[in-house]
Amino acid sequence: MIIGILLAILAGSLVSLQNVFNSKVNQHISSWGTTSLVLGMGFAASLLIGLLFEGKRMFNLVNMQPWYWISGIIGVGVVICLVQALKRLEPTFSISIVMTSQLGFALLWDSMGWLGLEKVPFRPNQLIGVLVIIAGIVVFKTGGSFGRENRKQKQN
Known part of the structure; x- marks a missing residue:
């Protein structure tokens, strides 16, 4: 392993x-x-x-x-x-999306048993894992821009 x-x-x-x-x-x-x-x-x-x-x-x-x-x-x-x-897009952002897409589609194909794959039981924690990764990408991409916008508004 x-x-x-x-x-x-x-x-x-x-x-x-x-x-x-x-x-x-x-x-x-x-x-x-x-x-x-x-x-x-x-x-x-x-x-x-x-x-x-x-x-x-x-x-x-x-x-x-x-x-x-x-x-x-x-x-x-x-x-x-x-x-x-x-x-x-930026390389890191592009690759993050690609890898998340790979994981999501692999989960779909495994769960459905498509393309000759052995069907693997779907578990909700797998979907939650993919959603956490997507949330991480959003945080990575926005990277504190929300905080900067709020500070600018308070200063004005």
Whole structure:
């Protein structure tokens, strides 16, 4: 379990790092160019590393459902949406929303047993956890601006 937690933390840090780089690339080329570059380089890297570690076994796709192949297309949506969000919002705010959205939708899909997932019983404390995270993002984003506004009004 500890290794799983550490890997999840590493994945989160890498996603945040990737978004910073994507944002910088997007300042120089279009969003579609950024998406193509990011996914193209990811394809090349994963192909090379996969061949090194797994060889031909990497292409053993027996018994795989054909609709699983759309994952790559979903990846295009992920990158293009993140690049656009980063353009319009601060990186920390964007990533906070993305992670909360991931958690909320994972809770929905697990609870409903959709997409071939084993149905996990929904518990209200899970929803409360997501709502607490959303409240934390609101506090983070407003960051005392309510207090500053009240002080300004009192001074006038």
